[in-house]
Every structure is written in C-alpha cells, then in structure tokens.
Amino acid sequence: MxxxxxxxxxxxxxxxxxxxxxxxxxxxxxxxxxxxxxxxxxxxxxxxxxxxxxxxxRHARRRVRVYMDGCFDLMHYGHANALRQAKALGDELVVGVVSNEEIVANKGPPVLSMEERMALVSGLKWVDEVIPNAPYAITEDFMKLLFCEYKIDYIIHGDDPCLLPDGSDAYALAKKAGRYKQIKRTEGVSSTDIVGRILSYSKDTLENGNTNDSCINNVCQSQAESTHISQFLPTSRRIVQFSNGKSPAPNSRIVYIDGAFDLFHAGHVEILKKARELGDFLLVGIYSDQTVSEHRGRGHPIMHLHERSLSVLACRYVDEIIIGAPWAITKDMITTFNITLVVHGTIAERASRPGRSEADPYAVPKSMGIFQLLKSPKDMTTSIIAQRIAANHEAYIKRNAKKTESEKKYYAEKKYVVDE
Incomplete structure (x- = not known):
C-alpha cells in the first residue's frame, strides 16, 4: 500500500x-x-x-463532431461535396434534414418528402448520423441541443449566404458562439438550377414521353436553347475525392448494376444497397448522355454524365463506377471486370422510346446464368420527380425566380477559396 x-x-x-x-x-x-x-x-x-x-x-483524443444542415431537396453532387468537406473538418458528421414546414416557410414547396430526403442523406458515405425535422435557422434552443445532447463541436455551412425571410443570417448565433466553420460552395450546380432545367422541358415530354416542342405555359425553351445548361466543370481531383480508392480482392464477389441514375433519388439508394448486399464489391455502370437520350428521348438526361457519376460515386454502397457504360453487357466486359453477378431493378424508366424495338441488353449474362432481377424497394423514378415539378410549376417558377437573384449576387461577389 x-x-x-x-x-x-x-x-x-x-x-x-x-x-x-x-x-x-x-x-x-x-x-x-x-x-x-x-x-x-x-x-x-x-x-x-x-x-x-x-x-x-494517456487518454485518447476525443473525436470532433461537426454538424451541417440543409433541405437536401433534389440531392446532387454539390450537396455530397458539401458534406464531404464538412466531414473533413471533424471526425464524425451529424446532418440535420430541414422539415417540410420550414422549407415551405423559407424557400417554397419541397419536391421530395422528408422520408425521401432522409434516405438520400443517410446513403452518403460521409454521413454518420442524421437528425430529421431540423429547423431552417440555428435557434438558441436548437444550438444548446446540438452542443449538449449531440456533443457537437462545430456548426458548418457553405460560403454562400443563408438568409431568413427578414434578411437576417440563419447562422448568426453559431458565429457569435465561436462554434461556426465555413466550407466552399461547389460551383456549377444547385437545386434551383435543376428545377430550372426540368421546367425548361415540355410538359408533354415529362408526362407522356412524347418528343414535341410544346412548353409549360409557354415559359420554357428547347433543351438546346435552355439557359439552365450545366456549368459544372469536372476534374480528376473531384473524382478521386469521391472515390473509395479501393480495388476488389482477388476472390471478391463482384456485383454489377447499370442505369442512367438521373436525378439521383431514394429509389436509387435503396436498389444500390440491395445490390451491394449480394456481394463484396459493387460496380455501377452509368450510361452516357447519348445512350440515355437515344433510349429515353428528348429532354433526357436532365443531369449530364459527370454530374450523375459523382452522385452515384458519393453513395456509401458503391465501390466503383464505369463512366459511360455500354447499353448492352458483353461477355468481354464481364471477363474484364471479373463480374460475378449482374442485377437489375424491377422499377425503372421505360427502356426505349415508343415504336423502337431492340435486343435485350442483359441477354449475355442471362445466357451465362449470372443475371438476377431485384425487386425495387421503392416505387420511384426520375420521371415521377419531374412530374411533381411540372404539376406544380407555378410555385416552382416563383421559387426559382427568387433564388436565381440571390445566386446571381453570390456569383458576382464570390471569391476563390484556396483549399477545398
């Protein structure tokens, strides 16, 4: 003693x-x-x-927990990159998904339901925890909840302004508390821009799959003339940032699934999760813009190849992607990538345009006995999302007009941020 x-x-x-x-x-x-x-x-x-x-x-360093919130309506690679940057500022990322009521009060009607937005956020590889029905503004009570119950160290937001209807800063309290950190906004995309692209296509195309040039209440343009053409400039560094950076082991069971993955949604997340559960490594083929347009008609895809590729690559269930995958799967392709199983969901966009007949793109894997049809967990397609916007286009035109002005101001005043 x-x-x-x-x-x-x-x-x-x-x-x-x-x-x-x-x-x-x-x-x-x-x-x-x-x-x-x-x-x-x-x-x-x-x-x-x-x-x-x-x-x-000797005590282990306490893990730093950071919080970022958002509407995450029409999830795109800009959202994914924001959350990637937020995660880099800590060890664990907690994400608040703003409630439908708060979105309506501050921005206008959301396109996706809370459940759909939760599925999208939870499916991102950088997210550790999700808080549903978060407030649009960081109130004193909610900030205390974050600090005390969720053990949050820092609240994160992008360098674009987030203003309340009265013009005040939604993150003013977090900044005053000295617990605020800022990340760089991802250039070239926004939910406002995506809604604008959809509104630029004809109502008839969205609802019936026809290819005439009629417009929604005469307010749209043809796709070629649209002012909502993507401004995204893809770089090899961004692809590396989104990638897992790993290869399959020699004896891995490699599962392959392909598609357009346009307007990446909850249905995509759930089918990718189901496909990943069938093997050790999930390889996803993403059709080129030309292939999607040939098989689905004018106005498709809404998001171009590199935008769609990053959205898929950000999903936690995806190990690797093929950018510009072929429509039909060949034996050589199966051999090259050592594919064990090819799968396809039961819910998908119409495979081809009316009056067009073509060979089964899955004929080869079917003949080899390595094809499996997966029952899609959600009855959701890209066209369903587009139809929601078309059906309520007046509200979205009004919403976009307001947001477009604030985005123009942001781009006019933006400054280069060295590190991202």
Missing part, C-alpha cells in the same frame, strides 16, 4: 506538473548517486516511467 501511494504520487505529479516534477526527479536522481543522502528511498528507474506511469495516464 505504501509503495502504491508513492507510485500514485509520482503518476499524478507527472501528469499534472510534468516540467516541475521532471526537475524534481532529475535532481533526486543526481543526488541519489550518494546513498548517504537518500537512505531507503527508492528512486524509480527510467524504464518504470515508460512502461507503467505514462500508459495509465
């Missing part, structure tokens, strides 16, 4: 007063060379400090 008390005194001295205690021990060790000074006092040896005292007092 006496020796244990001495050891405890030594440990506490080292931990709380390392410099002072170190000087005392060094002095004692030097003086202790003469046994006449220290009689029966035992001065601990150096190896004792390393093997006993330090390990018992």
């Amino acid at each position: 006496e020796n244990e008390g001495l050891n405890g005194w030594i440990r506490d001295g080292l931990y709380y007063h390392p410099h002072l205690f170190g000087g005392v021990i060094l002095t004692a060790a030097l003086v202790g060379l003469s046994t006449s000074y220290f009689g029966g006092i035992k001065v601990p040896s150096l190896h004792y400090f390393g093997s006993e005292i330090f390990p018992k007092r």
Whole structure:
C-alpha cells in the first residue's frame, strides 16, 4: 500500500506538473548517486516511467463532431461535396434534414418528402448520423441541443449566404458562439438550377414521353436553347475525392448494376444497397448522355454524365463506377471486370422510346446464368420527380425566380477559396 501511494504520487505529479516534477526527479536522481543522502528511498528507474506511469495516464483524443444542415431537396453532387468537406473538418458528421414546414416557410414547396430526403442523406458515405425535422435557422434552443445532447463541436455551412425571410443570417448565433466553420460552395450546380432545367422541358415530354416542342405555359425553351445548361466543370481531383480508392480482392464477389441514375433519388439508394448486399464489391455502370437520350428521348438526361457519376460515386454502397457504360453487357466486359453477378431493378424508366424495338441488353449474362432481377424497394423514378415539378410549376417558377437573384449576387461577389 505504501509503495502504491508513492507510485500514485509520482503518476499524478507527472501528469499534472510534468516540467516541475521532471526537475524534481532529475535532481533526486543526481543526488541519489550518494546513498548517504537518500537512505531507503527508492528512486524509480527510467524504464518504470515508460512502461507503467505514462500508459495509465494517456487518454485518447476525443473525436470532433461537426454538424451541417440543409433541405437536401433534389440531392446532387454539390450537396455530397458539401458534406464531404464538412466531414473533413471533424471526425464524425451529424446532418440535420430541414422539415417540410420550414422549407415551405423559407424557400417554397419541397419536391421530395422528408422520408425521401432522409434516405438520400443517410446513403452518403460521409454521413454518420442524421437528425430529421431540423429547423431552417440555428435557434438558441436548437444550438444548446446540438452542443449538449449531440456533443457537437462545430456548426458548418457553405460560403454562400443563408438568409431568413427578414434578411437576417440563419447562422448568426453559431458565429457569435465561436462554434461556426465555413466550407466552399461547389460551383456549377444547385437545386434551383435543376428545377430550372426540368421546367425548361415540355410538359408533354415529362408526362407522356412524347418528343414535341410544346412548353409549360409557354415559359420554357428547347433543351438546346435552355439557359439552365450545366456549368459544372469536372476534374480528376473531384473524382478521386469521391472515390473509395479501393480495388476488389482477388476472390471478391463482384456485383454489377447499370442505369442512367438521373436525378439521383431514394429509389436509387435503396436498389444500390440491395445490390451491394449480394456481394463484396459493387460496380455501377452509368450510361452516357447519348445512350440515355437515344433510349429515353428528348429532354433526357436532365443531369449530364459527370454530374450523375459523382452522385452515384458519393453513395456509401458503391465501390466503383464505369463512366459511360455500354447499353448492352458483353461477355468481354464481364471477363474484364471479373463480374460475378449482374442485377437489375424491377422499377425503372421505360427502356426505349415508343415504336423502337431492340435486343435485350442483359441477354449475355442471362445466357451465362449470372443475371438476377431485384425487386425495387421503392416505387420511384426520375420521371415521377419531374412530374411533381411540372404539376406544380407555378410555385416552382416563383421559387426559382427568387433564388436565381440571390445566386446571381453570390456569383458576382464570390471569391476563390484556396483549399477545398
């Protein structure tokens, strides 16, 4: 007991007063060379400090938890990149999904339901926890909840302004508390822009799949003339940032699924999750813009190839993608990628335009006995989302007009951010 008390005194001295205690021990060790000074006092040896005292007092660094919120309506690669940047500022990322009521009050009607938006956010590889029905503005009560219950260290938002209807900053309290951090907005895309693209297509095309040039209440243009053409400039660095960076093991069971994956939605997330559960590695083929247009008609795809590729690559269930995958799967392709199983969902867009007949794109894997039809967990397609917007186009035109002005102001005043 006496020796244990001495050891405890030594440990506490080292931990709380390392410099002072170190000087005392060094002095004692030097003086202790003469046994006449220290009689029966035992001065601990150096190896004792390393093997006993330090390990018992060494504490692991507490993980930093960061919070980011958003509407996440019409999820796109800009949302994904924002959350990727937010995660890089901490160890764990908690995401708040704003309630439908708050979106209506501050921005206008959402396109997707809370359940659909939750599925999209939860499906991103950088998200650790999701809070449903979060407020649009960081109130004092909600900030206390984040700090106390969710143990949040920092609240994150992009460098574009987020203003309430009265013109005040939605993150003013977080900034005042010194617990706010900012990330760079992803250039070239926004939910407003995507809604604008959809509104630019004809109502007849969205609802019936026809290819005439009629417009929604005469307010749209043809796709070629649309002012909502994507401004996204893809880079190899962005693809690397989104990628898992891993290859399949030699004996991995590789599952392949393909599609357009346009307007990435909850149905896509759920079918990709189901496909991933069938193997060790999920390879996703994404059709080129030309292929999608040939098989689905004018106005498709709404998002171009690189935008769709990043949205799919951001999904936590996806290991690798083929950018510009062929429509028909060949034996050579199966051999090249060592594909074990090819799957396809039961819910999908119409495969071809009316009056067009073509060979089965899955004929080869079917003949090899490696094809499986998966029952889609959700009855959701890109056209269903587009139809929601077309059916309520007046409200979305009004919403977009307001948002477009704020986005023009942002781009006019934006400054380059060095690190992203």
